[in-house]
Amino acid sequence: MGILQKELLPHYTYEDYKQWEGRWELIEGIPYAMTPLPRPKHQRISNKIATQLELLLENCPKCVALLPVDWKVAEDIVIQPDNLVVCSERIEKIFEKPYLDIPPTLIFEIISQATEKKDRYIKPKIYAKEAVKYYVLINPETEEVEVYELEKNNFKLKSKFKRDGKFSFDLSYCVINFNFTQIFL
Structure with a gap:
């Protein structure tokens, strides 16, 4: 979006965001509708990720797994x-x-046609700026997984595979x- 176009749009804040009905994200003052709701395959993969994370983090009391939650990065994000x-x-x-007002250490995004541009190009810039250590993109249709790690303020692709794969995340x-094989079963 060009600078002139962006200046013509209203600039929303967290206070505005709290008043909206439905599911939204706010990125640099611009609202993004999160509709329609995720497809059943997306939901199943998300649930399997959450279940596996809960089990893996049982002996790690300084880390918790969460499903979608508002992460307030700034007043307009x-x-x-x-x-x-x-x-x-x-x-x-x-x-x-x-x-949430602190950056996550690890983020999973399950992409769809409706969210791929935002998940692949817009959000990673925010995640890198906020020092999220790991970022994982999952395509439920192709069953492809991309694992990125933050290095020198940019995400570097560490692993890419289709369906079958494992990855060790050092969460400090x-x-x-x-x-990852288990999330597609």
Whole structure:
């Protein structure tokens, strides 16, 4: 979007966002509708990711797995990753506010035709700026997985595979060995 076009659009904030009905994300003051709801295959993959993360993090008390939650990055940026892992020395503090205000360590985005541009090109810039350590893109239709790791303020592709694959994520407080094969069963 050109600079002149962007200047003509209203610039929304978290206060505006709280008033909206339905599911939205707010990126640099611009609202993005999150409709229609994710397809059943997307939901199933997300649930399998969440289940596996819960099991892998049982012995890692400084990290928690979350499903979509408002992550308030700035007053004009509120995003909802599909699945995420947050790690902190004081992890209990993340439950005190109605939104997440610290960066996740690991983010999973399950892409669709409607979200691919945003998930592949817009959100990673925010994630890199906020120092998210790992970013995973999953295509439920092709069953392809791309795992990125933050290096020198940019995401570098660390692994790409179709359906069958594993990856070890070093979350600082623990290392988890995620089996991507299980999310497509």
